[in-house]
Amino acid sequence: MALLAHLARELHISELFMSGATHQIACHECDLIHNIPVMPARAAACCVRCGSVLLQTKVNSIDRTLAWTIAGLVLYAVAVSFPFLAMKNGPIGNETGLLSGIQQLTNQGIIPLAVLVLLTCLLIPLIQMLSLLYIFIPMKLNIRVKFAIPVFRLFKHVKPWSMMEIYMLGILVSIVKLGEMATIVPGLAVIAFSLLIFVLNFALSSVDTHMVWERLERKS
Numbered sequence: 001m002a003l004l005a006h007l008a009r010e011l012h013i014s015e016l017f018m019s020g021a022t023h024q025i026a027c028h029e030c031d032l033i034h035n036i037p038v039m040p041a042r043a044a045a046c047c048v049r050c051g052s053v054l055l056q057t058k059v060n061s062i063d064r065t066l067a068w069t070i071a072g073l074v075l076y077a078v079a080v081s082f083p084f085l086a087m088k089n090g091p092i093g094n095e096t097g098l099l100s101g102i103q104q105l106t107n108q109g110i111i112p113l114a115v116l117v118l119l120t121c122l123l124i125p126l127i128q129m130l131s132l133l134y135i136f137i138p139m140k141l142n143i144r145v146k147f148a149i150p151v152f153r154l155f156k157h158v159k160p161w162s163m164m165e166i167y168m169l170g171i172l173v174s175i176v177k178l179g180e181m182a183t184i185v186p187g188l189a190v191i192a193f194s195l196l197i198f199v200l201n202f203a204l205s206s207v208d209t210h211m212v213w214e215r216l217e218r219k220s
Contacts, residue, residue: 028052034048061207065136071199072196082189101117120162134151139212164197
């Protein structure tokens with residue numbers, strides 16, 4: 001059965017080549033130009049020269065991306081709205097959140113660090129999730145929206161600047177160091193922020209970039 005499925009898959013790809021339903025892709029490693037047919041589900045195309053993966057199709061990319069993105073927005077709202085950490089030293093207690101932490105950095109004159117945290121931990125993840133919704137909801141409904149291509153390009157450009165993992169690592173180090181001086185109580189926002197890191201990564205890994213460009217160019 002596996003052999004028959006493999007032969008059927010190869011036959012399908014051959015028919016696509018013969019029908020002329022191909023497009024060109026340049027290898028990102030050696031720049032060799034390839035004619036690639038419309039790929040079936042769970043398929044990958046590799047460079048004939050260097051063996052690098054040119055593209056790999058993903059199953060249910062639209063539905064999975066939307067599901068993870070909506071879950072990420074819910075977690076993002078919780079992480080921003082609720083207390084992040086509470087520090088108690090006897091009868092004295094103090095709570096801090098993501099936004100209040102940035103404000104405290106600004107009040108202490110550490111403006112570059114405050115701007116960096118604001119961009120990498122709050123604004124860029126929000127831009128990523130809103131961009132995915134703007135692209136994938138119309139794609140799911142099979143409708144056309146303006147500025148879809150610039151929005152997706154913006155999403156690709158800001159993707160490397162999301163650094164929530166580094167911020168979370170800094171929080172964990174602070175909890176360990178401050179634990180000797182006071183009692184540190186993690187808030188609901190810590191749990192939401194930790195889950196958001198994984199959920200956002202799942203959403204980004206569900207994006208089939210090649211499929212998105214194909215559909216956007218077809219509607220442009």
